[in-house]
Amino acid sequence: MRIATWNINGLKARIDYLCEWLADRQPDVVGLQELKTEDSAFPHERFNALGYTALVHGEKAWNGVAVLTRSSAEVSQRGLPGQEDFGARLISARVGDLSFTTVYCPNGKTLEHPDYERKLRWFDALAAFWRETPDPDCGRVLCGDFNICPTDLDDWSGAASVGEIFRTDAERARFAGLIDLGLHDLYRVRHPDVRAFSWWDYRGGSFHRGHGLRIDTLLGCERVRARVRDVVIDRDFRKKRGELTPSDHAPVYADLDPA
């Protein structure tokens, strides 16, 4: 079973690129972030044609998340409780033998911006939601764009940027708090020492310079961790494909053994 997460930076602009990736990588379950699309404009038929059903929590212009699945699935949550005013950033679904949640965590903008404090509160609400959701008695996945660099190893500039947005102690404590809830960073399970990135700024040739951050993550509970066969940051799909422009994020996927 192949599960994946990808911030696509605009569904309308990325639909052709996304469909090429689906056809090529054949994931079973995908969490998508930054749809920037109203639900009424969601191109369900494009996904249906490839064998996927989409569960959607979108909004106009900003944010928006979805779960694509090739098996039957049912939404269990749309929106992070108490944080609805901060945008459509969470959707949970029961998909086969998994409880699958994908999130588009707030960016925070700058340390001085009001959104930075709101970001920290949003993570507190996420931890509370995770803690308080009844045990689904199956594997649990929490994946998405966390907009936090968990450690210096996840930042091209290493320790030089500690204290900047995405690398503050307060943000890293929020990410560590999710790990403390029994979640494992699946990429680090397989690749504990690799300096690899999932996001590169469009500006300044960051991708070709290797100036990236690892901010997109698949987290899994112990049951999921035990099934991990491989985890890949799909860097080839951060590249331009003919006339198709990539997202600024690469997809991340994991292959799980059967339960």
Added chain:
DNA sequence: ATGTCTACTGATAGTAGA
């Protein structure tokens, strides 16, 4: 470093957000 991309607007270039 601030070079790009997306989506919005009583749009058709400029702005905001990332």
